[in-house]
Amino acid sequence: MTDKALTIETLSKDRGLTRVLNDVSLHLAPGERVALLGHNGAGKSTLIKAILGLTRVDSGTIRIGDAAPGSARARRDTAYLPEAVSFHPALTGREQLTLFARLSGERPDIPALLDRVGLADALDRRIGTYSKGMRQRLGLAQVLLGKPRVALLDEPTSGLDPISRQDLYAIIDELAGQGVAVLIASHALTEVEARTDRIAILRKGVKVADDTLANLSALAGLPIRMRVRATENADALAARLGGNRVNGASVELLCSPTDKMEALRRIAAMGEAVADLEMTPPKLEDLYRHYARETVQ
Amino acid sequence: MTRFLAITRAEMLVLRRNRWLLVATLIMVLFALALTFAGSAPTGTLGVDMLTISVASMTTLSVYLAPLLALMIAFDAIAGEVDRGSLALLLSYPSGRGEILLGKFTAHLAALAFAMTVGFGTAGAVAAWFGGAGAESLMALLRLILTSILLGAVFLALGYLLSALARGATAAAGLSAGLWLVFVVLYDLGLLGAVVMDQGGTFTRSVFPWVMVANPADAFRLWNIAATEGVAMASGMTGAAQALPVWAAPASLLVWPVLGLILARAAFRRVEP
Numbered sequence: 217m218t219d220k221a222l223t224i225e226t227l228s229k230d231r232g233l234t235r236v237l238n239d240v241s242l243h244l245a246p247g248e249r250v251a252l253l254g255h256n257g258a259g260k261s262t263l264i265k266a267i268l269g270l271t272r273v274d275s276g277t278i279r280i281g282d283a284a285p286g287s288a289r290a291r292r293d294t295a296y297l298p299e300a301v302s303f304h305p306a307l308t309g310r311e312q313l314t315l316f317a318r319l320s321g322e323r324p325d326i327p328a329l330l331d332r333v334g335l336a337d338a339l340d341r342r343i344g345t346y347s348k349g350m351r352q353r354l355g356l357a358q359v360l361l362g363k364p365r366v367a368l369l370d371e372p373t374s375g376l377d378p379i380s381r382q383d384l385y386a387i388i389d390e391l392a393g394q395g396v397a398v399l400i401a402s403h404a405l406t407e408v409e410a411r412t413d414r415i416a417i418l419r420k421g422v423k424v425a426d427d428t429l430a431n432l433s434a435l436a437g438l439p440i441r442m443r444v445r446a447t448e449n450a451d452a453l454a455a456r457l458g459g460n461r462v463n464g465a466s467v468e469l470l471c472s473p474t475d476k477m478e479a480l481r482r483i484a485a486m487g488e489a490v491a492d493l494e495m496t497p498p499k500l501e502d503l504y505r506h507y508a509r510e511t512v513q
Numbered sequence: 514m515t516r517f518l519a520i521t522r523a524e525m526l527v528l529r530r531n532r533w534l535l536v537a538t539l540i541m542v543l544f545a546l547a548l549t550f551a552g553s554a555p556t557g558t559l560g561v562d563m564l565t566i567s568v569a570s571m572t573t574l575s576v577y578l579a580p581l582l583a584l585m586i587a588f589d590a591i592a593g594e595v596d597r598g599s600l601a602l603l604l605s606y607p608s609g610r611g612e613i614l615l616g617k618f619t620a621h622l623a624a625l626a627f628a629m630t631v632g633f634g635t636a637g638a639v640a641a642w643f644g645g646a647g648a649e650s651l652m653a654l655l656r657l658i659l660t661s662i663l664l665g666a667v668f669l670a671l672g673y674l675l676s677a678l679a680r681g682a683t684a685a686a687g688l689s690a691g692l693w694l695v696f697v698v699l700y701d702l703g704l705l706g707a708v709v710m711d712q713g714g715t716f717t718r719s720v721f722p723w724v725m726v727a728n729p730a731d732a733f734r735l736w737n738i739a740a741t742e743g744v745a746m747a748s749g750m751t752g753a754a755q756a757l758p759v760w761a762a763p764a765s766l767l768v769w770p771v772l773g774l775i776l777a778r779a780a781f782r783r784v785e786p
Contacts, residue, residue: 304527320606
C-alpha cells in the first residue's frame with residue numbers, strides 16, 4: 217500500500233529521435249494541488265496521457281494509488297479534463313453526462329452537477345450550440361462525476377472568462393478538500409500562483425523545478441522590483457539611489473529579498489523627494505522564465 | 514458488462530438527431546419502390562409473381578446501397594472521435610476499446626437493420642399487394658433483408674478498420690469510398706476480365722467461383738440467387754452459383770463481419786488519441 221495518490225518514477229519517453237519525457241519523477245499526495253507548468257511542447261500533455269495509460273512510455277513507472285495506468289482500477293480512480301475538450305455536437309449536455317455516468321457506473325444527480333458548473337440553463341441544449349467556455353464547464357462537470365483519487369486537468373482555464381476561472385479554482389479547492397490529488401497543467405501562470413500547493417516546471421521533457429512557490433522564489437534568488445516616483449528631480453534621485461531612470465519621473469531599482477528592508481530605509485530617509493513607491497515581488501512569470509530557461513545544474 | 518450499451522444509446526441518439534436514420538430509411542424506401550415498379554415488366558414472361566422479380570431487383574440494389582450506407586456511418590466512428598479530441602476522454606473512463614467498438618457497432622447495425630427492414634419491407638408489401646406473393650417469394654424477401662443486414666455488418670466492420678487506420682475523418686472518408694469502389698465495382702470487373710482472358714479454362718471452372726464468393730458483396734448476391742430458383746432466373750446469374758457448395762456464400766458473409774471486427778479492434782488498439 218502507498219499513501220501517495222499518484223507516483224511517477226524516472227519516466228522517459230521517446231518520440232522518434234526526440235526524448236519528449238526525460239527521467240521525470242513526480243509525487244502527489246491525496247488532497248494536494250500541483251501545477252505543472254511548461255511551454256507548448258514541454259511534455260505536459262504527454263505526461264498526462266502517460267498517466268492515463270493512453271501512450272506508451274519507454275522506461276519508468278507510474279502508479280495511481282497502487283494501480284498501473286490504463287488498468288480498470290486506475291481508470292475508475294482518475295478524472296481527466298482534456299485540453300480544449302469537445303463532445304459530440306448533436307448530444308445535449310444532459311445526454312453527454314448521462315453517457316459518462318453510465319460508463320463510470322455512477323448514479324449522480326446530473327442537473328445538480330450541471331448547476332454546479334453554471335450550466336443549469338443549457339441542460340437540454342445541444343452541445344453544438346455551446347460556447348467554448350460552456351464546453352469547458354461541461355468538461356469540468358464530468359470531472360466531478362465520480363469519486364476520483366486523482367484529477368488531471370489539462371489547461372483547464374483555456375477559453376474561460378475571469379469569473380469562470382474563479383469558479384474553476386473554487387471547484388479545484390473543493391476536490392482537494394475531498395482528498396483528491398489535483399494536477400493542473402497550465403501556462404496561465406498568474407492564476408495558478410495562489411491556488412496550488414506546489415509547482416513543477418517541465419522544460420523540454422525535463423523536470424527543472426518542483427517545490428512550493430516560496431521555496432522556488434528563494435532558490436532562484438530573483439530580485440524584488442521597486443519603482444520610486446520622484447517629486448521633482450528624477451535624475452538626482454537616480455544618482456542617489458543607484459537605479460535606472462525609466463521615464464520622466466520614475467526610477468527603477470532591483471534588490472534581493474535580503475536587501476529589501478535596507479533599501480526601504482534609504483528611500484524613506486529621502487523624505488519629500490519621493491512621491492510614491494511601488495514594490496513588485498518576483499512573479500511566477502519571472503520564476504517560470506528563470507527555471508524554464510536555465511539548464512539543469 | 515452493460516457499459517457498451519451506454520455507448521449504443523448515445524450513438525442511437527446521434528443517428529436519430531443528425532437525421533442519418535431518416536435519410537437512410539428514405540433512400541432505401543425510395544430506391545426499393547422505384548426498382549419494384551420499374552422491374553415489374555417481365556412478370557408474365559418468366560411466370561413468377563411480382564414479389565420475386567422485386568426481390569431480384571432489390572438484391573442488385575442492396576449490393577450497392579448496403580455497403581455505401583454502412584461505410585457512411587462507420588468511417589467517422591474512430592477517426593471522428595480522434596479529430597474532436599473526445600477519444601482520450603472516452604478512453605479515460607473504465608470502458609475498454611472493445612466495449613466502445615461493440616457499443617458503436619450495435620447502434621450502427623440496429624440503424625442499418627431498421628432502414629433495410631422498412632425499405633425492403635415497404636417495397637415487398639407493395640409488390641405483394643399488386644402482383645401477388647407466395648411462400649417462396651416471402652422467404653426470398655426475408656432472406657434479402659437479413660443478408661442485407663449482414664452485408665451492412667461487413668462494411669461497418671471494414672469502415673471501423675479504415676477509421677482506425679486513417680489519419681483523420683476526411684482521410685477515412687476517402688479510404689471508405691475507395692474500399693466501396695474496389696469491393697462493389699472493380700473486383701467484379703477484374704474477375705470478368707480474367708474470365709474473358711481465360712476463355713473457359715481451369716480458372717473459370719474451378720478457381721473463379723471461389724475468388725468470387727470471397728468478396729462479401731458477391732457472396733451476398735450468390736446467397737440470394739442460389740437460394741431461390743425464381744430469383745436466379747430473373748437475375749440470369751445461375752452459373753457461378755451452381756459451381757459452389759451451398760454453404761460457401763453464407764460462410765463468406767458470416768465470416769467477414771467477425772474478421773472485420775477483429776481487424777478493426779486490432780487497429781484500434783494502436784490508435785493513440
